[in-house]
Amino acid sequence: MDRRLAKRTETLTPSSTLAITAKAKQMKKEGIDVIGLGAGEPDYNTPDHIIEAAYASMKEGKTKYTPAGGLPELKDAIIRKMSGDHGLTYKPSEVLVGIGAKHVLYTLFQVILDPGDEVIIPIPYWVSYPEQVKLAGGVPVHVDGSVESGFKITAEQLKEAVSDKTKAFILNSPSNPSGMIYTEDELRDILEVCREADIWIISDEIYEKLIYGDAEHVSIATLSDDAKERTIVINGVSKSHSMTGWRIGYACGDGAVIKAMTDLASHSTSNPVTTSQYAAIEAYNGPWDAVETMRKDFGKRLDAVYPLLSDIPGFRVLKPQGAFYLLPDVSEAVRKTGFEDTDAFARALLEEAKVAVIPGSGFGAPGTIRLSYATELSQFKEAVRRIREFVEARWQD
Structure with a gap:
């Protein structure tokens, strides 16, 4: 053996x-x-009203399997949230709920990458980005955002990193680990490079609710119809509602990509934890x-x-x-x-x-x-x- x-x-x-x-x-x-x-x-x-909603769901017998891509009620809550916060309109078929944003990202890389496909990742990056890309057979291509540049990369740097093997670009704003945020003008310049190269934008927005001073979070998907079509937005309730252990994240974007992710999830996870989904519904529909x-x-x-x-x-x-x-x-x-x-x-x-x-x-x-x-x-x-x-x-x- x-x-x-x-x-x-x-x-x-x-x-x-x-x-x-x-x-x-x-x-x-x-x-x-x-x-x-x-x-x-x-x-x-985690806020009390969310814990109480989760407990109530269990007492009501809501402890069985759900659809692989998430409860319809939770998808509806996410759709309302994306519309209210960003003016972005998604259909239920364009939303996947998964076991935390980390696993949603893992699933995304599995369905969009073939061996040798390159993914551009700015430095500093969240530790799991390059590892997940490699697990999908992809090749991480790093672009340095130094302390001198505010830990952000420029559109010019991005353009230099693009090759005929580039499949996607990862954007994390606000950033883990730097906490820095890309401005709307910077995002427009980056979007233009991605449009010319015809590559996916993976926009990890898990920290969007934790912003200070005069800073403003802009989702790159809001900048144009093309931006929305090529952007997969990744988010979840872990950071905003202090629900890290509940493991609920989601992706919003292209219907074909979301379907492939859902199909993969049906064979890997069955469904996100049922109780956690009801907790997330309350997180988005309840008081903030x-x-x-x-x-x-x-x-x-x-x-x-x-x-x-x-x-x-x-x-x-x-x-x-x-x-x-x-x-x-x-x-x-x-x-x-x-x-x-x-x-x-x-x-x-x-x-x-x-x-x-x-x-x-x-x-x-x-x-x-x-x-x-x-x-x-x-x-x-x-x-x-x-x-x-x-x-x-x-x-x-």
């Missing part, structure tokens, strides 16, 4: 986000005073007060911790416009404290300062670390104090 694993598994890079978070949780279990700034989820509980409360609190935390983090020697920090992450360039701090790279720097922070951060290597940005301010403010301030002491104690001129 050939007991070797499939070759596709050999290309996978373990999630640095989950690895650091798991180690920090283990240290906490051992009684160590660790402050975790690594997890990508709100520290708020808790969402706004959380957003305002995150904005206050950002305003409070941004100057403290910026004041750490060797840290270059751009103030994010959305999501709940800070992505400081710590290249100088790593060099001045004698570490080989940010991975070693992050490991030492956890082991010595008892602060868990995510090294930027997992996001394609090895000179950075990611910190989540979806953390109680006093805890975040204490974490920054520990990081500063750690850096200053090791600093070598």
